[in-house]
Amino acid sequence: MHNHYTTKRATVLALEEMLFEPLKILDHGFIRVIDYMGNDSAIVQAARVSYGKGTKQLSQDKGLINYLMRHKHTTPFEMCDIKFHIKLPIFVARQWIRHRTASVNEYSARYSILGNEFYLPERSNLAPQSQTNKQGRSMQEVPIEIADKVLALLEKDSKTCYQHYIEMMNQDEEGNIIEKNTIGITRELARMNLTLNYYTEWYWKVNLHNLLNFLLLRADSHAQYEIRVYADKMLEIVKNWVPLTYEAFNEYRLEGCNISKKGLTVIKKLINNEQVTQETSNMSKREWEELMQIIK
Amino acid sequence: MHNHYTTKRATVLALEEMLFEPLKILDHGFIRVIDYMGNDSAIVQAARVSYGKGTKQLSQDKGLINYLMRHKHTTPFEMCDIKFHIKLPIFVARQWIRHRTASVNEYSARYSILGNEFYLPERSNLAPQSQTNKQGRSMQEVPIEIADKVLALLEKDSKTCYQHYIEMMNQDEEGNIIEKNTIGITRELARMNLTLNYYTEWYWKVNLHNLLNFLLLRADSHAQYEIRVYADKMLEIVKNWVPLTYEAFNEYRLEGCNISKKGLTVIKKLINNEQVTQETSNMSKREWEELMQIIK
Amino acid sequence: MHNHYTTKRATVLALEEMLFEPLKILDHGFIRVIDYMGNDSAIVQAARVSYGKGTKQLSQDKGLINYLMRHKHTTPFEMCDIKFHIKLPIFVARQWIRHRTASVNEYSARYSILGNEFYLPERSNLAPQSQTNKQGRSMQEVPIEIADKVLALLEKDSKTCYQHYIEMMNQDEEGNIIEKNTIGITRELARMNLTLNYYTEWYWKVNLHNLLNFLLLRADSHAQYEIRVYADKMLEIVKNWVPLTYEAFNEYRLEGCNISKKGLTVIKKLINNEQVTQETSNMSKREWEELMQIIK
């Protein structure tokens, strides 16, 4: 049970209800909201400090937030913060940490022994390499026999490696000596025997502006499935926390797009019913396809 | 009157009591705490995520916070945030903004007309240039006649410049046209006529780690008086917000010091009652004096 | 005369030729390139480290740089750096410094006396406030008599304030005592009497990614004229330094645009010759106008 306090700070009921609850992700992962600061009104309030008396006309919060998002006036979104407790596979953590503008405290395998939990994909997620996307997986699944073989290998190797990790340290997960009269090696070395699907944990604190940048990349269809499920859950949290910002983000970023100079020329021609083809557009084949995808 | 809400978040009673209250600084400035996230326990909690089961021994919050501060394990201090509303002279804002790791929304003189408030020092703060410190002021005061003359000049020039600022825009402080049938220039140009002692305002949000770095530099005797008074007030706020961190910061940073390799050699010799002089220490005259200052 | 050295580092002839030369901006300002690191190939090289053997197909530098820019793979652009020496009015410096991801060493008016140079706009730049853009100036000019009056005020106030600045310190620009037997106040206080059009100087070092972000905002028609002239000159420098990146930046950022979800729907309807109006688009009047502007 958590205590309840009285505060004069901006408070969001829908987020309070999620506070501290682990939201399950993948087979053993989770996201828990630990703390937050600010709400939609805090963004508006910060923007009004900037605009001063000049904002009289933009009197509605919703309109102002849309305006900020549309014109990339990003600083007011930095005025909100959120802190998560996240459990995630190491290979996901490695992608995640590339977003530098956040604060992190990760479980240290130098100080403590890592828990015996590793990620095994769902059989339906075992896709072959995409032929068109160098960094992604194709939409098809691999045949069941192959999936089973892969899962068996992953499971066996993970277990073997963990068992040897423990054996090398001569200490069990609780830190108890296993065999007396013998000696183990230090944790910081033994850990290198673990596979990249082992779970780690961290506290991750980020401001709303940087969180939205993270989500733009990681809640995208080009992101790896295993990080996207975390991003998708965070989008839900954002929706509960700052619903007006969520809507604006959806409208202007997530479901909006960038058009290049050449792309704009093509669009104008199409609207004017002028003839235009990939060849006459001066666009590469790939760019042309990307554009057609967007406007079809 | 501010509303009161119920929250499960970490809440600090002593800081809640200061919330939204403008704390007066200089002649027209202030600091108001607008929002905060975390407390001493939040720091401890983040540190424990890192150390895992390895922290059993460091069971007390106070001991752990001292340990973190002493060994510069700074990431847990990033887990707390505070947001201020600050009114300050432009020349102070120019020093302040050099601290890059914070979020800022400043009143924009492109959007709105700046208020007619400027800083005039107390007569007792009108010091001559220091002869020893290239960037500072000396401890003596200037004679009264000179102080009076200086204050008169500052006041007159500030007022004249503001009056012309308004005149050039042909708009008063409220944005009303002054003379019909004539035309003024844009705000973004007119503002360049204001002097650097005019007040501006901003929201400034920073995490505790970066705030302490700011305070280490700006609550220091080498900082300019006009920024130091803001830093000193923030130190008081920090004391109310995270008392254990405040104590540790005071002990290990504010009132601690750095000793160089040569300085350590000198200290060891002095402890062992060996002879050592500036000449034999290999230190410059200035370094030697700084060391003597510290250990005397 | 500058020395010439032999180096194995990536070297750009067109930029070497600009090195150290002050490029004049406004009435007394300038930009000088002091140093740089990397070139278009350095970006490609860094990208290839990421993609490994997977980049065989993207064999051409130009194609790869376009791809990176289009898909916002921004990290390779961080691999180039440039260092400028810039002289600029204080009110411009105040806007500029809001871009936090750069390194700065500014002339300190605590250490030294500021030079007697201030910015006076060209008469043709003295525009009235825009009626549609809260933060900008209108396209028309003010009448000549008004322009002359404004310029006279700006000049007189600037000169008066500087003269009193010197008088308060009792030191001339070269640091010589003016009147013996009297005493002046410290530089850090006296400077507050200067107006915001006085020139300051700094070294500003930034990586190419962050420079492009700066240019996207400041070489834009919504930026204040007095900062835009600096940004425009930097664009020229970028063109000399990394011509492929410059072209891609122009195509995908500067002359490209963002379209919202609703905007995309409108475009699709227009292409399909379907009826659509502001009312049926669900867009605000302003958004609709912005869209029509883009595709007209």
Place this chain on the structure above:
Amino acid sequence: MHNHYTTKRATVLALEEMLFEPLKILDHGFIRVIDYMGNDSAIVQAARVSYGKGTKQLSQDKGLINYLMRHKHTTPFEMCDIKFHIKLPIFVARQWIRHRTASVNEYSARYSILGNEFYLPERSNLAPQSQTNKQGRSMQEVPIEIADKVLALLEKDSKTCYQHYIEMMNQDEEGNIIEKNTIGITRELARMNLTLNYYTEWYWKVNLHNLLNFLLLRADSHAQYEIRVYADKMLEIVKNWVPLTYEAFNEYRLEGCNISKKGLTVIKKLINNEQVTQETSNMSKREWEELMQIIK
């Protein structure tokens, strides 16, 4: 062979000689300097911009650099940059990346297949867990039989996991299909079967100020041996690149120390031949020991 160019930029002969050469670290790792910007004089030059005419007295470069380092005037050190190509085990990369203020392009195991190289410690580095330092290893070695057993486990698990990685993808290291008529899973999934001692590669670009912060933590005796060897090599590179800065860093940071307020009191008493013990010092046992270590 590398081309030679003519440049007017600051050039450091001793670093030019190291350029592009891989300096071997651990069993398969390396550091290569790819590019650099600035030298000791560039730091001095940037500092002089700040101090203006006020620096006449600090006429010598060496004196000024010492002054900057001693008084933590860190911005001039940001004016130099260096870019490395580094090959390092994944568990080392995980520690390294926590330093956020750098630019990174890492080999992507989503795009390309990771090479078959893993780290095996020297037998003499296989230490047991330290009893006093929660995060470190003790000074003793483990017995030879145990070392041999550990190395055999590490080697066998690494090889098995890599073999299965290849098998799951049905592609060899060169990207060739192994068995026709069958299908493999995508690279981004298969990689999770690799152990943390596999080597990765990246370009890492950092300014000198942030590099020194990195080295202060990682060239320290508390850092894990496997990252310390990289830091030690970088220290050598820094010594070649900016010898005056290296000396100052050594004197005031690496071999200097922080003393707390209580520590200062103890030192003053010892110098005055007054009695002081841990009990009367008000320091914890551990702090007292740390202080005695420093001044003994």
